[in-house]
Amino acid sequence: xxxxxxxxxxxxxxxxxxxxxxxxxxxxxxxxxxxxxxxxxxxxxxxxxxxxxxxxxxxxxxxxxxxxxxxxxxxxxxxxxxxxxxxxxxxxxxxxxxxxxxxxxxxxxxxxxxxxxxxxxxxxxxxxxxxxxxxxxxxxxxxxxxxxxxxxxxxxxxxxxxxxxxxxxxxxxxxxxxxxxxxxxxxxxxxxxxxxxxxxxxxxxxxxxxxxxxxxxxxxxxxxxxxxxxxxxxxxxxxxxxxxxxxxxxxxxxxxxxxxxxxxxxxxxxxxxxxxxxxx
Amino acid sequence: xxxxxxxxxxxxxxxxxxxxxxxxxxxxxxxxxxxxxxxxxxxxxxxxxxxxxxxxxxxxxxxxxxxxxxxxxxxxxxxxxxxxxxxxxxxxxxxxxxxxxxxxxxxxxxxxxxxxxxxxxxxxxxxxxxxxxxxxxxxxxxxxxxxxxxxxxxxxxxxxxxxxxxxxxxxxxxxxxxxxxxxxxxxxxxxxxxxxxxxxxxxxxxxxxxxxxxxxxxxxxxxxxxxxxxxxxxxxxxxxxxxxxxxxxxxxxxxxx
Ligand SMILES: Nc1ncnc2c1ncn2[C@@H]1O[C@H](COP(=O)(O)OP(=O)(O)O)[C@@H](O)[C@H]1O
Ligand SMILES: [Mg+2]
Numbered sequence: 050x051x052x053x054x055x056x057x058x059x060x061x062x063x064x065x066x067x068x069x070x071x072x073x074x075x076x077x078x079x080x081x082x083x084x085x086x087x088x089x090x091x092x093x094x095x096x097x098x099x100x101x102x103x104x105x106x107x108x109x110x111x112x113x114x115x116x117x118x119x120x121x122x123x124x125x126x127x128x129x130x131x132x133x134x135x136x137x138x139x140x141x142x143x144x145x146x147x148x149x150x151x152x153x154x155x156x157x158x159x160x161x162x163x164x165x166x167x168x169x170x171x172x173x174x175x176x177x178x179x180x181x182x183x184x185x186x187x188x189x190x191x192x193x194x195x196x197x198x199x200x201x202x203x204x205x206x207x208x209x210x211x212x213x214x215x216x217x218x219x220x221x222x223x224x225x226x227x228x229x230x231x232x233x234x235x236x237x238x239x240x241x242x243x244x245x246x247x248x249x250x251x252x253x254x255x256x257x258x259x260x261x262x263x264x265x266x267x268x269x270x271x272x273x274x275x276x277x278x279x280x281x282x283x284x285x286x287x288x289x290x291x292x293x294x295x296x297x298x299x300x301x302x303x304x305x306x307x308x309x310x311x312x313x314x315x316x317x318x319x320x321x322x323x324x325x326x327x328x329x
Numbered sequence: 330x331x332x333x334x335x336x337x338x339x340x341x342x343x344x345x346x347x348x349x350x351x352x353x354x355x356x357x358x359x360x361x362x363x364x365x366x367x368x369x370x371x372x373x374x375x376x377x378x379x380x381x382x383x384x385x386x387x388x389x390x391x392x393x394x395x396x397x398x399x400x401x402x403x404x405x406x407x408x409x410x411x412x413x414x415x416x417x418x419x420x421x422x423x424x425x426x427x428x429x430x431x432x433x434x435x436x437x438x439x440x441x442x443x444x445x446x447x448x449x450x451x452x453x454x455x456x457x458x459x460x461x462x463x464x465x466x467x468x469x470x471x472x473x474x475x476x477x478x479x480x481x482x483x484x485x486x487x488x489x490x491x492x493x494x495x496x497x498x499x500x501x502x503x504x505x506x507x508x509x510x511x512x513x514x515x516x517x518x519x520x521x522x523x524x525x526x527x528x529x530x531x532x533x534x535x536x537x538x539x540x541x542x543x544x545x546x547x548x549x550x551x552x553x554x555x556x557x558x559x560x561x562x563x564x565x566x567x568x569x570x571x572x573x574x575x576x577x578x579x580x581x582x583x584x585x586x
Binding site: 229 | 487
């Protein structure tokens with residue numbers, strides 16, 4: 050009988066040295082991953098500070114970096130910011146949840162059924178290439194200047210970008226895996242549960258990321274244009290008062306929040322993949 | 330007599346509709362395929378690619394509806410996949426996110442075997458194919474040969490009466506392929522499953538089988554049946570024997586016309 054080849058780690062003569070070298074490389078990579086962005090950020094902050102200060106000791110339009118940091122702290126400490134954040138965020142969460150709840154099943158289903166795909170994909174293509182913002186007046190006309198109008202706009206922004214990657218994911222599940230599942234008497238439910246769904250997980254998360262990015266865009270755009278509430282209102286008020294530092298601070302906080310949400314999605318995906326590995 | 334027959338295929342015909350540049354045409358793939366496989370017999374089907382070998386195997390597996398003819402396994406008409414049959418696929422068909430153990434246990438899971446029982450049986454099957462040390466490895470961490478061992482272990486773990494193998498070693502290199510052939514025979518000698526083995530390699534078919542069916546023609550059918558009466562257990566030295574080489578030449582002649 051052919052033995053199943055012993056692994057290199059068991060047989061290597063110079064293995065401690067090899068391992069040490071590998072660990073050193075990993076350590077350098079990890080450190081660089083933290084130090085490099087921080088360094089770049091510090092350089093930018095320094096240039097910013099010097100540039101703004103050089104302009105007649107702190108121009109009205111361009112706050113210095115220290116002004117900006119001060120504004121971030123001030124904004125974070127204000128009740129108004131948290132209130133505005135809740136106003137914006139509640140619409141975002143609901144709108145994105147609707148986009149996800151509709152988009153994932155739709156994408157999965159469309160990807161597996163050619164006739165439905167033919168029906169839906171035309172609309173999807175239109176939705177993806179159309180600047181979604183043109184629908185905002187329509188939504189406001191129909192729903193009025195309400196919370197639900199914002200929810201609808203956010204959902205409309207996010208939905209196509211959840212559906213399209215998800216549909217690609219379920220459409221490209223290898224046919225051999227489906228055949229294999231059926232050959233062991235797996236039902237069509239089992240094919241969905243055991244093959245189509247897990248195989249589509251990376252595509253689904255791709256859709257969640259893209260959908261969230263567009264939902265966030267929708268949230269900001271409608272608050273800056275048709276419905277001045279929440280974070281958008283905060284920015285507009287600061288802008289009206291020529292409080293540039295606050296405008297910068299709130300913008301920064303929105304970006305930071307977007308990045309944090311993406312990181313959370315990544316964590317969720319990693320956790321899910323880990324779970325899938327562990328089951329049997 | 331009929332109790333000794335594990336697989337009976339008679340008058341099998343299958344056509345596909347193919348669309349080229351908007352025009353649909355019917356392509357007959359199998360025309361009147363008839364053969365029997367006795368219980369515990371190892372039968373290979375050789376033929377050029379495109380002659381309908383995979384279509385035939387998928388029909389016997391119950392994965393493909395046929396246009397005409399009947400298929401019986403253990404005396405029962407095949408209408409879909411069944412527990413008495415297990416398929417080994419050419420490209421392994423392993424779940425890329427699942428460990429070797431989970432992949433082997435997958436067939437048992439689909440058949441409703443409880444978790445503890447299926448893990449125990451999956452471990453036993455992994456051991457049988459020499460992969461006991463790789464239960465936790467993911468498919469991408471395994472070589473091609475090891476992946477197909479997982480595929481074979483999955484098929485064996487459900488303890489089928491009939492093993493259906495579609496060019497299982499077709500994508501392996503020559504060295505791995507030969508050792509896998511020997512290993513398959515070793516496993517087969519142990520529990521004597523009925524095997525339907527598809528290959529495009531004449532030597533592989535002769536080395537492994539009790540009987541070799543040669544497929545050819547359009548639409549495909551069985552054009553020749555040969556019985557390599559080589560003593561078992563088979564050895565590599567038999568490959569240079571007179572019986573082996575003359576049969577090989579005969580198959581090549583059949584395939585040439
Ligand atoms: N699902 C299908 N639809 C249309 N044509 C098919 C399909 N499956 C197989 N064929 C055609 O049938 C012929 C035989 O295929 P196959 O059974 O895979 O042969 P082999 O396994 O001997 O190479 C090929 O010409 C192939 O293109
Ligand atoms: Mg084939």
